Each structure stands twice: as C-alpha cells, then as structure tokens.
Amino acid sequence: MKIDDWLQHNTFHHEEFWDLLELIKAKEERNLKISLCIPTLNEEKTIGKEVVLFISELKKRYPLLDEIAVIDSGSTDKTREVAAAFGADVYLASEILPEVGDKPGKGENLWKAIYQLKGDIICYVDADIKNIHPRFVYGLVAPLIYRQEIKYVKAFYDRPLAYSKKFRPSGGGRVTEILVRPLFSLYFPELTAILQPLSGEYAVRREVLERIPFPIGYGVETSHLIDVYRQWGLEAFGQTDLDQRIHRNQPVEALGKMSFGILQTFFKRLENNDFTGKVPKISPLYRHFQAHHRHYKQVVQEIVEEERPPMITNPDYRRKFGLPDS
Amino acid sequence: MSLTLQTENIVETLPDIRQALRHYREIILASSVMMGEIPAPTNGEEERIRFLSDRFNESGLQNISIDEAGNATAVLPGQEGRHNILLEAHVDTVFDRSVDHSVALGTDVLKGPGIADNSIGAAAVSILPLMLEKLGIRFSNNIILLGAVQSQGHGDLGGIRFFLDHVQMPIHAGVCLAGIHLGRLSYSCLGMLRGEIVCQAPTETFWERSNARGAIVNLNEILTRILSISELDEPGTSLILGSIKAGNAFNTIPSQAILRFELRSEKRGKVTIVQRKIAEIIRAVAADSEAQTELRVITRRKPGGIKSNHPIVEGTRAIMAALGIEPTVAPSVGALSALIAKNIPGVTLGLTSGQNLHEFNEQIQIEPIFTGLAQLIGVLQMIDRGIERP
Numbered sequence: 001m002k003i004d005d006w007l008q009h010n011t012f013h014h015e016e017f018w019d020l021l022e023l024i025k026a027k028e029e030r031n032l033k034i035s036l037c038i039p040t041l042n043e044e045k046t047i048g049k050e051v052v053l054f055i056s057e058l059k060k061r062y063p064l065l066d067e068i069a070v071i072d073s074g075s076t077d078k079t080r081e082v083a084a085a086f087g088a089d090v091y092l093a094s095e096i097l098p099e100v101g102d103k104p105g106k107g108e109n110l111w112k113a114i115y116q117l118k119g120d121i122i123c124y125v126d127a128d129i130k131n132i133h134p135r136f137v138y139g140l141v142a143p144l145i146y147r148q149e150i151k152y153v154k155a156f157y158d159r160p161l162a163y164s165k166k167f168r169p170s171g172g173g174r175v176t177e178i179l180v181r182p183l184f185s186l187y188f189p190e191l192t193a194i195l196q197p198l199s200g201e202y203a204v205r206r207e208v209l210e211r212i213p214f215p216i217g218y219g220v221e222t223s224h225l226i227d228v229y230r231q232w233g234l235e236a237f238g239q240t241d242l243d244q245r246i247h248r249n250q251p252v253e254a255l256g257k258m259s260f261g262i263l264q265t266f267f268k269r270l271e272n273n274d275f276t277g278k279v280p281k282i283s284p285l286y287r288h289f290q291a292h293h294r295h296y297k298q299v300v301q302e303i304v305e306e307e308r309p310p311m312i313t314n315p316d317y318r319r320k321f322g323l324p325d326s
Numbered sequence: 327m328s329l330t331l332q333t334e335n336i337v338e339t340l341p342d343i344r345q346a347l348r349h350y351r352e353i354i355l356a357s358s359v360m361m362g363e364i365p366a367p368t369n370g371e372e373e374r375i376r377f378l379s380d381r382f383n384e385s386g387l388q389n390i391s392i393d394e395a396g397n398a399t400a401v402l403p404g405q406e407g408r409h410n411i412l413l414e415a416h417v418d419t420v421f422d423r424s425v426d427h428s429v430a431l432g433t434d435v436l437k438g439p440g441i442a443d444n445s446i447g448a449a450a451v452s453i454l455p456l457m458l459e460k461l462g463i464r465f466s467n468n469i470i471l472l473g474a475v476q477s478q479g480h481g482d483l484g485g486i487r488f489f490l491d492h493v494q495m496p497i498h499a500g501v502c503l504a505g506i507h508l509g510r511l512s513y514s515c516l517g518m519l520r521g522e523i524v525c526q527a528p529t530e531t532f533w534e535r536s537n538a539r540g541a542i543v544n545l546n547e548i549l550t551r552i553l554s555i556s557e558l559d560e561p562g563t564s565l566i567l568g569s570i571k572a573g574n575a576f577n578t579i580p581s582q583a584i585l586r587f588e589l590r591s592e593k594r595g596k597v598t599i600v601q602r603k604i605a606e607i608i609r610a611v612a613a614d615s616e617a618q619t620e621l622r623v624i625t626r627r628k629p630g631g632i633k634s635n636h637p638i639v640e641g642t643r644a645i646m647a648a649l650g651i652e653p654t655v656a657p658s659v660g661a662l663s664a665l666i667a668k669n670i671p672g673v674t675l676g677l678t679s680g681q682n683l684h685e686f687n688e689q690i691q692i693e694p695i696f697t698g699l700a701q702l703i704g705v706l707q708m709i710d711r712g713i714e715r716p
Contacts, residue, residue: 049359049431056356061384061456085433087352130428131363246428 003234003287005191007296011195012148012240014139020107025139026145033066034141035119038060039109041073043127043156044082050132051086057134064138068118070127071096071109079127091116105216106200114209121145122209127202130246137207140203143238151208152228153238155196157245175233177288178282180222183266185287190234191225192287193298198222198262201242218258226269229311241294329499329671331637337648344649344700350453352620354695355431357381357453361431361444368418368481371396377416378452378473395488398473400651401495402455402465406561409467409713411706412500412672413454414486414661415447416477420684422432437689442680446690447503448675448700463703465710470495474661479520482625499638500672501602501662503702506683508694509646510676511653513639513661514631516596517624519589523548523608526618526677527581527663540579542572544617549585551607557600562592562640565600569607593627615619621640627659630666637712638705644705649697660685 017023027034036054040047051068058064071082084090086227094102095321121144123137140153140295184191191197193307212227214220215225228236231272284304311317318325347354366374375398381398382390389401399418410645418688420439421427429438429445436446451471458464476484490497504510509556525548527541545629551569552558558565565587572583589604593599605621612619632639634655646653677698 045430048433049429052352053356053359057360060350060353082433108611133360133363142444246426 003190003298006190006234007289008238009070010143010238012139012143012238012263013249013294014135014240017138017142020058020134020138021087023142024062024064027064030122030145033111034064034121034123035117035120036065036123036125036126036137037117038068038070038083038088038109038115038125039073039106039113040075040079040083041068041128042075042077042079043223044075044077044079045186046130046132047079047088048082048086050127050129051083052136053134055087062134065123065263066119067117069111069113071116073104073106074110087318103216105220107214107216110158110220111214114206117180121203122206123203124159124201131244135242136201136245139240139242140201143240144203144205145236148234150238151205151232151236152224153203153240154196154225155199155242155245156194156196156235156239157199159269166314175255175258175262177263179286180189180324181230182286185285186283187270188226188229189283189285189287193234193289194211194225194237194239194294195226195255195289196239199245201245208236208253212230214263215265222262223265223269226273226288230273232235329599329709329712331641331708333641333644333708336707336711337644340645340704342449342698343461343463343703347457348507348697349694350457350460351564351692353453353456354699355436355692356448358436358441358449359429359431361449361452362441363427363435363713365421365423365425367420367422367439368416368476368478370423371418371475374448375473375475378417378448378456381452382471383454383456385459388476393489395413395485397489398471399489400471402458402471404465404467404469404710406466407468409498410470410495411467411649411709411713412470412472412497412665412670413451413605414474414500415451415503415504415705416444416474416485416661418475418478418481418485419443420444420478421686422698425686426487433578434692435689437687438693439688442505442678442683442688442690444477444505446505446677446695450503450702454699455633455703457699458703461703463707465561465706467497467713469497469706470497470632477565477661478705482520483661483664486661489582490664490668490670497665497668497670497678500662500665500670500711501702501705502658502665502674503674503677504660504674505690506678506680507515507654507676507679508698509651509654509702510674511639511642511655512658512674513634513672514634514657515627515629515666516590516592516657516659517594517629518569518591518625518659518663519597519624521587521589521601523585523587523604523621524620526620527579527615528617537567540581542580542585544611545570545572545583545585546566547615548607548611548619548647551611552604552716555600555603557596557603560593560596563596563600564590565616566590568637588632588659592629592658597626605647623646625680627663628667629657630663630670631657634643636671638673638709641708641712642673642705645665645701645708648704649701651697651701666668670711673705675705677702 378398387400421439474485525541525544573580678694
C-alpha cells in the first residue's frame with residue numbers, strides 16, 4: 001500500500017464517528033466486546049475525571065465499552081482508591097499473572113491487560129490527559145468496528161496554534177521529530193505516515209496484541225509499530241485525529257531517557273529483523289507530513305549528508321603546508 | 327391563569343428522589359465536566375450552545391432550536407401540555423476563551439473556571455430530561471428548557487430578554503438556575519444600574535508640562551465624591567466597585583482610567599436618584615480638571631418581583647424544608663428580572679455550595695448537587711401541579 005493511498009483511506013477524524021448509536025449497532029452486529037485499559041502510576045489528580053467521563057458517556061449513556069479497567073503499577077498516592085470510588089475495575093499489575101513476576105514500566109500494565117481483560121478490542125488511554133473526552137475512545141475503536149482489515153489504530157493530535165500558510169506541519173512531539181521519524185525514514189519509510197508514532201492512545205485487536213512482544217518501558221509504542229508492520233503491513237494500521245490533547249510537558253532530561261529506551265528497542269528490532277551487519281542502503285529521503293484541513297500529504301525531502309575527507313589527505317593542502325607527499 | 331400551592335405528595339418523595347439521583351452520579355459529573363471545559367465567554371457561547379442542543383437531541387426533546395440570539399431551547403412536552411414552565415440557566419461565563427478551562431474532579435469537588443457560574447447550572451438543564459426519564463417523573467405541562475446566552479456584564483441578559491420577547495408559547499412560570507449557593511431563594515429583583523466611569527486625560531507630554539497628575543487622580547476625585555452620596559448609606563441601597571483599569575507602568579502617567587461599578591437598591595426610584603448625583607459629580611470634576619469624563623450605562627433594571635406569600639415562594643420553601651435546605655432569601659439582578667419585567671412569576675434557585683466565584687480556582691462541592699437537583703425537580707413538580715387548569 002502506498003503511503004498516499006494509506007493516508008487517504010486509513011486516516012480518520014473523530015467527528016466521522018459522532019453517531020454513537022450507529023457505532024454501537026455495528027459493534028453488536030459484529031458481536032464484539034471492547035475493553036478500556038488505563039495504565040496508571042500516581043495519577044490521582046486526573047484519573048477520577050477520566051473514569052467518570054468514560055463510565056457516563058461510553059457505558060451508561062452509550063454502551064460502547066464492556067469494561068473500564070485501571071491497571072496500576074503500584075501508585076503511592078490515591079490513584080486506585082479514586083478510580084475505584086468512581087466505578088472503574090482496578091487491578092494491581094503485580095497481582096496479574098504473579099508467576100511471571102513484576103517488571104516496572106507502563107508496558108507491563110499494557111501487556112498484563114491482555115490477560116486480565118475480556119475484550120476482542122482493547123483500547124489504551126493514558127491517565128494524564130487534562131481535556132479527556134469520549135472521542136479519545138470512540139475515535140480509536142470505530143475504525144476497528146467498521147473496517148475488519150484494520151487491526152491497530154493510533155491517535156494523533158496537537159495542531160499548531162498558528163500557521164501562516166495553507167499547509168501546516170503535521171506536528172509530532174520532540175522525540176518523534178528528532179529521533180523516531182528520522183529512524184523510520186531510514187529503515188521503515190512507510191511507518192513515517194503514522195503521524196504520532198509515540199502517542200499513548202491506541203486501540204488494537206486481541207489477535208494482534210497476543211502475538212506481539214511488549215517492551216515494558218519507553219519503547220513499547222515504537223516496537224508495536226515495527227512488529228505489526230512486519231507481520232501485517234501498513235494496511236493493518238489506522239490513525240485518528242483526536243484534536244487537541246492537553247497533558248504534562250516532559251522536561252528535556254526525561255526526553256533523553258525516553259530516546260535512549262526507544263533506541264534500545266529499535267536496535268533490538270533491527271537485530272531481530274536480520275538487519276544487523278547488512279544495514280540497507282541508507283536512503284537520503286526524509287519523510288514528513290503536511291496537513292491541509294483534514295487532508296494529509298507526505299513531503300519527501302532529499303537530505304544528502306555528504307562528507308569531506310580529512311584535509312590532510314588533500315594534495316594541495318599538503319603542498320601549501322609543506323607536508324611530504326603521502 | 328393563577329397558581330395554587332400544591333406540595334402534597336411531592337415533599338415526601340423528595341428524599342427518595344435525592345437518593346435515586348446518586349445512582350446517576352457519573353452522568354451528572356461527566357456532564358458538568360464536559361460543559362465546563364467548553365469555553366463560553368459572553369458573546370462567544372456557540373460551542374457550548376451546540377453541546378447543549380446536542381444533549382437536547384439525545385434526550386428526544388421537541389422543538390429543539392438555536393434562536394437568533396444564540397440561545398438553545400427545547401420543549402419537554404407535558405402529558406396535557408396546556409401551560410408552559412420555563413427552566414433557564416445561562417451558559418456564558420466571565421472567563422475568556424484563552425483561559426485553561428480544564429475541570430479537575432476530586433472525590434468531593436469539581437474545580438475549574440466557571441464551574442459554579444454557571445457550568446453546573448447549564449449542565450443541570452442538559453441532564454434534567456434524562457434524569458426525569460430515569461426516575462419515571464412526568465409533567466402535565468410543558469417544560470421549556472433554555473440555555474441563555476449574553477447574561478454577563480455587557481451581555482445585559484440579552485439572551486433571555488430576546489427569548490421572552492419572541493417566544494411563541496406563553497410562559498406561565500419560570501425557574502432560573504444558579505450554580506451556587508444551594509438554599510438561594512430569589513423571588514424579587516433589585517433596581518440596578520451597571521455602569522462605567524471613563525476618565526480621559528490628555529497625553530503624557532501635556533501633563534508633564536502642566537504638572538498635572540493624570541486620569542487616575544481624576545477618577546479618584548470622582549470616587550471620593552461618589553462615596554459621600556448620602557443615599558448609599560441607607561439600608562437596601564449599595565454600590566459595588568467592581569474593577570479599575572488604568573495605566574501600564576511605574577513612570578508613565580495614564581491618559582485613561584475606567585471604573586466599573588454596580589449600583590443596587592431595593593427601593594423604587596433610588597437608583598435613578600443616585601445615578602443623577604453621580605452624573606453631577608462627573609460633570610463637576612470634568613469642569614475642574616478639563617479632563618474628559620463620561621458615565622456609560624451598561625445595564626439598567628427596575629426593582630420588582632412576586633410577594634413572599636406567593637404560592638411558588640411558599641411551595642419552594644416547603645420543598646427546601648423537606649430536603650433540609652436552609653433558605654437564604656436574596657433579591658436577584660440576573661435572569662429573574664427579565665421574567666419579572668414580563669410579569670412572569672418565578673424564582674431563582676442555587677444547586678450546590680462552592681467557593682472562589684469568578685476566580686480561576688472556582689469550585690463546587692459534589693455532594694450537595696443531589697439535593698440541589700432534587701429541589702429543582704420538586705419545585706418544577708410543585709409549579710406543574712399548582713398551575714390552574716382551565
């Protein structure tokens with residue numbers, strides 16, 4: 001599937017799925033169960049709002065979700081109490097599959113959710129979203145309900161506040177633009193079409209989740225994209241524009257740690273995909289994206305990093321500075 | 327058309343209604359959060375009105391519309407539908423669109439700009455039809471739901487006044503909803519004048535040359551004289567000095583100063599007398615200083631209301647008593663005055679307790695909301711049954 005085709009057919013906006021009654025009808029016709037997993041670690045300030053909103057809007061008013069679960073990494077604040085008080089099913093990650101042990105990291109919670117939850121589709125939503133809204137769930141699960149061939153739907157957000165020209169940049173985060181997109185441009189060019197590869201919100205079919213490994217730390221989102229892409233191709237992905245997402249901004253030190261974790265995951269994938277030792281010819285094409293209203297197009301730029309040899313190898317230089325011929 | 331006091335068989339059910347409402351806590355809280363997170367400055371309420379209108383649609387109401395003023399309206403049809411009872415909440419807030427409108431939900435409180443005034447009120451209007459359906463409560467008469475725009479400041483109750491001027495169904499009684507405070511009972515309104523005093527001085531260069539001191543000094547002179555107006559010392563008349571804007575720096579004499587104020591009085595004619603005196607003071611200071619000064623009247627309302635023994639007032643007191651609410655009688659300067667101006671009997675009620683009104687950390691308590699909503703349902707039932715049938 002060509003990137004432009006994929007962008008046209010597999011990129012959605014949450015407003016396309018505003019008719020929740022229609023969506024629930026389609027879900028019931030396909031006999032699907034949908035679980036929401038909110039991984040947490042010390043999120044007492046925001047978790048109550050997320051739980052209340054999803055229970056009210058996507059369980060009581062519109063029964064799209066069959067279960068709403070908080071899987072907690074051992075919060076030391078009142079995250080679990082608040083979530084339970086507002087009606088979520090609350091689990092400690094360490095108590096799920098205890099025989100395999102407990103590893104610290106968000107990926108652990110996501111992985112154990114596959115065991116704990118019942119859904120044919122699991123939707124993961126981070127707990128630190130200040131402007132939480134039902135669209136964060138229905139915008140992601142809808143493509144999976146309506147389109148059988150789509151298996152993994154990522155969120156994207158963050159439009160720039162101002163742009164002067166007709167086209168605006170697609171607006172990934174700092175680690176995306178500085179690390180992940182350049183890496184994908186080099187090794188997995190088609191994956192650059194996923195506008196926000198590191199977003200923490202995605203909905204996935206169980207048949208996929210149960211067949212891919214889960215790094216427990218920063219690399220989980222990157223590894224998913226590579227692993228799903230290698231097994232099912234770009235056409236297995238969808239992505240949905242969820243408008244703005246307001247969340248805590250990470251300090252630069254945290255971004256450094258995140259990048260380090262992602263690099264480890266990435267190189268491990270290169271090794272597993274038999275890239276080691278035979279790195280493919282490095283492409284000089286850097287791929288990024290522009291949006292015009294809701295139409296997205298890729299922009300391919302040739303960035304050739306040419307190199308000059310050490311000056312000392314230049315004969316004129318050697319002559320000028322009286323160096324003997326090499 | 328008249329009203330009689332009909333609270334039998336209502337007051338005894340109210341504690342059960344309050345308890346039943348707790349089952350819908352998530353819906354009540356989620357609606358309040360979603361309403362509160364949509365910015366709605368006066369004259370910029372479109373998105374919040376669309377949300378409210380969508381909720382009316384989802385509840386299967388009739389005659390859903392957004393009128394020319396921008397109000398959201400809908401009708402919850404009564405079984406007989408002979409009379410019409412208005413339920414109003416204004417949707418606009420005092421906060422600019424650029425303010426972070428995130429609402430924080432704790433175990434006991436909702437916190438965010440505008441949540442008390444009046445996101446919770448607008449949310450209550452949005453969920454009332456659903457709550458009534460869940461509780462199996464039906465009315466004989468039509469309930470007209472109104473999310474009103476342009477209620478604050480310069481809006482001058484533009485939304486509800488437009489609605490009452492143009493509504494095609496006669497309104498027989500009304501209830502206005504305020505977020506805070508639970509126990510509020512308003513059935514009369516004050517005479518009120520909301521205005522600005524603008525002092526305009528020449529530019530800095532001129533003032534430096536003439537050793538004069540600028541617009542702040544002129545405004546101070548006006549203010550000092552206003553505060554000595556004898557009528558302001560009388561009980562029932564008051565002056566609220568709301569805001570002053572002047573100058574930008576330590577070392578630049580400002581050329582403009584603006585004072586915003588609200589003058590209130592329970593006594594007929596008193597606001598006019600004080601307004602005249604303020605105008606005389608402004609003229610005198612202008613003559614002394616050669617500065618340009620101006621009194622701009624933003625809003626003007628006449629005092630009025632229904633009597634304390636009106637069946638709606640007595641019935642509301644009985645309903646409050648049944649729910650253990652201590653009534654606090656206070657005249658209104660809000661939407662109720664628009665009803666009163668049209669001779670429509672009505673009351674303004676509060677929904678919950680709260681703090682930090684009009685601050686960024688405005689907050690409301692969750693637990694009293696259930697009592698506030700039970701009170702609202704009881705008052706609507708009481709009016710519904712008390713309206714004389716032809």
